[in-house]
Amino acid sequence: MNNEYAISVNNVGKTYRSRRGQENTVLRGLDFHVEPGRFVSIVGQSGSGKTTLLKTISGLQEPTEGEILVQGRPIQEGIEDIAMVFQSPVLLPWRNNLDNVLLPLEFRGARTDEARAYAMELLEMVGLGGKAKNYSYELSGGMQQRVAICRALVSRPKLLLMDEPFGALDAMTRDSMNFEIQRIWQNTGCSVLFVTHSIPEAVWLGDRVVVVGDRPGRIIADIPIDLPRPRGKEHRYSADFSDYTSEIESHIGVVAGIS
């Protein structure tokens, strides 16, 4: 078995059947692999089934065709080292930031002093060490999403799934969050699947960009991004960078206007 892959998506398809018997194929013939510790961006227009793909990989939904292996095991077995970051932070308003970060461990019955110390460490890593006892309404949108990222990391996942995590943030906050997530990923060494519809974001962050076409969702390109790490602001203006973004744009078939 392909144990060397963090995720193997083998010929995965997903078809919803309506009550009237109409079939709606959301994903068809998806086939790709992610090596451990890699950052893979998935980009595509909205409605191309990117979120369905992430939910299928996380085990929240089952594929109707093919199989998904996480570290060589089928996801149905109950893999414990997957975590997910959603588009909105959805923190619990009655818990302070530290308690929000610890929620996944409470679900697993693993809230220990050691876990608490690790949660504090994570909050410090994202620059919110001083806000551990604050509540989410006291934080900006970007800060809330950083707490949500800590909540995902607290269970020490080997695989982090991110579903347009910065889509709701303003452009400036989004830029700084991109730097942040690069740093976090390099610190933790987990594999990341990052869904976005921003092509520059996908290129700047990814070791690879998987381009998903819509209706039904299928892979139309898988482009390795050969830019040095760690990447800084200067890479956004390099000739290589704009070559990558225009190549992806031509695959998706957009002319301009996508940020």
Added chain:
Amino acid sequence: MATPDLRHPDRTAADRPLPAAKPSGQKTPGRTFPRESLVAGVKAAVGIIGLFMVWELLVLVIDPADYLFVGPLSAFAELFERPGYFAENTFVTLQEALAGFALGTALGVLCGAALHYSATARSFLYPALIAIDTIPKVALAPLFIVWFGFGFESKAFVAMAIAFFPLVINTYDGLSSVPHELQELARINRASPWKKMVKIDFIYAIPSIFSGAKISISLAVGGAVVGEFIAGSKGLGYVILLANSQVDLPSMFAAFIVLAAIALTLFFLVDYAGRKLAPWKNHTK
């Protein structure tokens, strides 16, 4: 670390006046909440006193016969003339209403939770509940008297029947409004149904459950009074009926005032409890 300024989270300590420059006795910006609620209380009191004044003025201007309409002054005079009589009957109605409310709340929350968590309950119970809800609960009062007799129980059950439905609907709504991301977070982390229920669902539903309770508490008082109308020798409903037979309008209006005061007090108690249990509600955007 500086204390967070709750009302202005975007303000840093530097934006606030320096403590030294503050005259003694002036409240800090973060601690003005008690004063705000005091102001709100004063405004509410002014409104109620104003209502009484308009009412008294109306009586003065129209000058109706005192077997048709009386002003608040004669109602209050009646209240102070027979304080024991009113206190005793108020206590009876209060007990019936509170017992009915407590029972209705417990059953309503249970039913609402059953509707949310069980698809079977939803498909069988929900239509049946809606069907029962269309029967005016007041119409059930004679039945409860047949079942539970002329005493305390039948009135408490009328109050319960009325208090029940708002809690079913609001509990169900509150539990159903938990964001799907939180459901997914619980599933990814293999949370047991019990842990998800106590750590997320029910806390999330508290504000909604209390909205239902605020409706129910006033309805429960009304339910107890209706029960007393039909069969009773005690309680404010009985006071009203007795006043009716004696054409004693001051007594009748005194009972109205006491009923309104009870409902108002209970409403604010429930409202206060809801705020205490879900303090984050005011901050959720």
